[in-house]
Amino acid sequence: MIRRLSQARERGIPEATVARLPLYLRALNGMAERGLATVSSEDLAVAAGVNSAKLRKDLSHLGSYGTRGVGYDVEYLIYQISRELGLTQDWAIAIVGVGNLGRALANYGGFVSRGFRIAALLDADPEVVGDHIAGLNVEHIDELEAVIRRRGVSIVVLATPAVAAQQVADRVVAVGVTSILNFAPVVLSVPDGVDIRKVDLSIELQILAFHEQRKTDRMTGGPAMAEEWPEAVDL
């Protein structure tokens, strides 16, 4: 018995590959809009900003969906990647914390266009509860568990202040949520089996600052070596 389809798939796509699939998907969608029917790994790689060997290896993990001498069928590949990522089903997400960031996320178009549906906005501030944002009514955090259950929310986005994040995380995990996207600048602790992805805006800036410093150091001859703990601070 030959299990053609799954030879390479066999339950297990490298994490690095998964992280790039959305990139390919976006590039492919652009191509589909412009009416392209097929695309070579080389062209797609350029559009996605990766090298073509890597792209081919990534796609090979999903199956053998290309045609040698021709390339990949754009629509077909879009479908396969979408299915692999789980975007062919619709995901109900809840955003907790409707500050500036929460509002920005609620209004962000990139979600709905990809199978994500914002099913609830929640906040603790009575001043904010009742507001209408992006067509949704902001509900009180007390409703958290009820809302998650009632609307089948499976992914929760945390945009709360740092101090509230762990507490909210505990509550959503307790109701069975196993996927959390965390914008609060704290390390959340959750049980095994719960996936957390973290986005920290200030960390990205700090990494840029590091490299920027290196660049300017190099130009000015580079101090770095000389700099020391200024004045023996009371150990």
Added chain:
Amino acid sequence: MIRRLSQARERGIPEATVARLPLYLRALNGMAERGLATVSSEDLAVAAGVNSAKLRKDLSHLGSYGTRGVGYDVEYLIYQISRELGLTQDWAIAIVGVGNLGRALANYGGFVSRGFRIAALLDADPEVVGDHIAGLNVEHIDELEAVIRRRGVSIVVLATPAVAAQQVADRVVAVGVTSILNFAPVVLSVPDGVDIRKVDLSIELQILAFHEQRKTDRMTGGPAMAEEWPEAVDL
């Protein structure tokens, strides 16, 4: 001649380490606030959510700042990491695109507290230009080059719509900016020597969806294998 300080440093901290330094820094700041004077690699690792061997190796790249049998001096380590990341100087950043996200970023507290100073907000929409946000006046994008030069902006944050991002990137690079934090969902192309970091909110969600799907598949016995391209769509 013994170059004690730089033996391990010698120009070159692994990228993975740099990405974690901000994490350690945040954990350390929390400890300093609570009055802790020293901390072991084990405790700090837990607070930062990493394993202690990794933490020690990371810190060893900066130099030998710990004391065996004791741990690390909290204040001293904060200073060393800050210096390494370039946070002891102040960085002027400009935010281009003052939509929901741009506003959220402008109001985000995590920046100023870490040596970053928002020096300008720019937008193309005359409706938005002139608004006051987070104490700043929103200026017209035509002023981009002048503002960057005049205020010594060295890091630019792109929060524009996707179509505008490349164009703005070209302009800021032309004035000499070499560090860009990009929130627009496009692959920017820039010359060598320019650092770009990308944050894509929808990609993070897609990665979560992938894992979430895997989890629910597993429970329901897992379809996946059966699923195929529905109906021979016109190739």
Added chain:
DNA sequence: CTCACTTTGTGCACCGGTTCACAAAAGGAC
């Protein structure tokens, strides 16, 4: 059918990063 050309899929060598496990160093008790 054969030949020339294109493009995929992948074996393999390589590399950065992680983890283990332990020697070296420091502090404290006596």
Added chain:
DNA sequence: GTCCTTTTGTGAACCGGTGCACAAAGTGAG
């Protein structure tokens, strides 16, 4: 000082991921 405990700093094995380079598979011309 000696011994015992704690904790760092790092050598070395390991692991996942990258990129080269090429055989295999397809197309199209003649």
